[in-house]
Amino acid sequence: xxxxxxxxxxxxxxxxxxxxxxxxxxxxxxxxxxxxxxxxxxxxxxxxxxxxxxxxxxxxxxxxxxxxxxxxxxxxxxxxxxxxxxxxxxxxxxxxxxxxxxxxxxxxxxxxxxxxxxxxxxxxxxxxxxxxxxxxxxxxxxxxxxxxxxxxxxxxxxxxxxxxxxxxxxxxxxxxxxxxxxxxxxxxxxxxxxxxxxxxxxxxxxxxxxxxxxxxxxxxxxxxxxxxxxxxxxxxxxxxxxxxxxxxxxxxxxxxxxxxxxxxxxxxxxxxxxxxxxxxxxxxxxxxxxxxxxxxxxxxxxxxxxxxxxxxxxxxxxxxxxxxxxxxxxxxxxxxxxxxxxxxxxxxxxxxxxxxxxxxxxxxxxxxxxxxxxxxxxxxxxxxxxxxxxxxxxxxxxxxxxxxxxxxxxxxxxxxxxxxxxxxxxxxxxxxxxxxx
Numbered sequence: 001x002x003x004x005x006x007x008x009x010x011x012x013x014x015x016x017x018x019x020x021x022x023x024x025x026x027x028x029x030x031x032x033x034x035x036x037x038x039x040x041x042x043x044x045x046x047x048x049x050x051x052x053x054x055x056x057x058x059x060x061x062x063x064x065x066x067x068x069x070x071x072x073x074x075x076x077x078x079x080x081x082x083x084x085x086x087x088x089x090x091x092x093x094x095x096x097x098x099x100x101x102x103x104x105x106x107x108x109x110x111x112x113x114x115x116x117x118x119x120x121x122x123x124x125x126x127x128x129x130x131x132x133x134x135x136x137x138x139x140x141x142x143x144x145x146x147x148x149x150x151x152x153x154x155x156x157x158x159x160x161x162x163x164x165x166x167x168x169x170x171x172x173x174x175x176x177x178x179x180x181x182x183x184x185x186x187x188x189x190x191x192x193x194x195x196x197x198x199x200x201x202x203x204x205x206x207x208x209x210x211x212x213x214x215x216x217x218x219x220x221x222x223x224x225x226x227x228x229x230x231x232x233x234x235x236x237x238x239x240x241x242x243x244x245x246x247x248x249x250x251x252x253x254x255x256x257x258x259x260x261x262x263x264x265x266x267x268x269x270x271x272x273x274x275x276x277x278x279x280x281x282x283x284x285x286x287x288x289x290x291x292x293x294x295x296x297x298x299x300x301x302x303x304x305x306x307x308x309x310x311x312x313x314x315x316x317x318x319x320x321x322x323x324x325x326x327x328x329x330x331x332x333x334x335x336x337x338x339x340x341x342x343x344x345x346x347x348x349x350x351x352x353x354x355x356x357x358x359x360x361x362x363x364x365x366x367x368x369x370x371x372x373x374x375x376x377x378x379x380x381x382x383x384x385x386x387x388x389x390x391x392x393x394x395x396x397x398x399x400x401x402x403x404x405x406x407x408x409x410x411x412x413x414x415x416x417x418x419x420x421x422x423x424x425x426x427x428x429x430x431x432x433x434x435x436x437x
Contacts, residue, residue, distance in 0.1 A: 150283030185211040200435035216294035217257035257298035288333025357421035
């Protein structure tokens with residue numbers, strides 16, 4: 001049986017365009033009628049649905065209605081208070097500042113000037129480290145704003161020389177703050193010193209403020225950074241560290257973070273107020289290149305902020321949310337120092353990697369000071385040079401080994417000294433200040 005062919009639904013273009021034209025005309029006619037009805041007031045409006053209210057059989061209906069009435073009265077009262085407060089503010093603004101407000105502003109200006117003078121005394125304003133005084137003042141201002149905004153301040157210290165990384169200025173600002181703030185020391189880079197030295201420094205520092213031993217993660221991936229769950233000191237460097245090794249031996253991988261769980265638990269404890277969890281802001285401050293950004297990345301377990309071995313890499317405030325209760329603020333590194341800025345303090349800043357080797361005007365003095373603190377056999381093994389009698393001979397041997405020679409084969413002492421400082425910054429040279437409890 002032959003299948004019957006279906007009739008096609010195709011139409012001519014003439015009929016198609018005619019249908020489209022009729023549809024457009026019909027819709028335009030409806031729109032005109034709607035506009036006319038709206039002008040004449042004869043437009044049909046949908047009747048609003050009437051609130052049926054509460055059923056009579058609802059239990060405790062009277063109490064529920066009474067509570068709703070009280071709530072509505074409270075809302076009206078609060079709205080009236082806000083309006084009255086707003087009217088008072090507008091009235092004060094029109095009338096101008098009163099005599100009392102002017103007196104208070106003068107007092108605040110005097111206090112600010114006194115604090116600014118103290119700040120300048122504590123702050124190094126010389127440009128010997130390659131940073132202008134204007135930029136240093138800007139970084140100092142941002143650091144002060146971080147302390148003002150934060151409920152908890154994490155002061156990051158270098159485990160190799162923690163006492164020289166402390167700043168009385170920050171400690172005084174926290175203690176004299178109008179609202180209660182907490183200061184916590186983070187003893188970072190514990191993998192660069194022996195375990196017994198870390199324990200001694202913890203004992204000394206905990207006499208003043210809570211101190212947590214920490215080692216930031218050095219993994220290269222962007223997310224899921226490793227973290228150790230055990231106690232940070234127990235997983236630090238061994239009791240006896242061979243200075244000939246490239247790094248102290250640890251019981252876990254060198255790239256895994258240590259101490260993050262303890263620090264997070266401490267911050268969560270600070271966020272509890274009368275058994276009620278509240279959001280807190282945590283500011284991270286310290287000298288340049290002590291590992292502030294690395295600490296934040298280790299807590300976040302991702303590369304939330306940029307890191308670099310170069311001092312002064314972080315130049316602006318950066319906010320990182322750990323969770324809905326904890327917010328971290330990263331700040332640029334600030335060069336705190338005593339009011340007496342001398343050559344000894346400059347050498348300490350360079351040994352703490354707070355100053356870039358390229359910006360050091362006299363690189364020989366820090367290398368001479370480093371020569372006194374580091375085991376000479378370790379330097380011989382690292383640079384593969386023969387035995388030397390003093391620091392000048394050591395620098396000359398390094399210059400010959402690395403090809404830093406001037407015209408006539410004379411060793412380039414300054415160039416070789418900068419190479420040693422760069423190796424110190426990268427962590428190839430191990431040194432630490434001994435601690436006696």
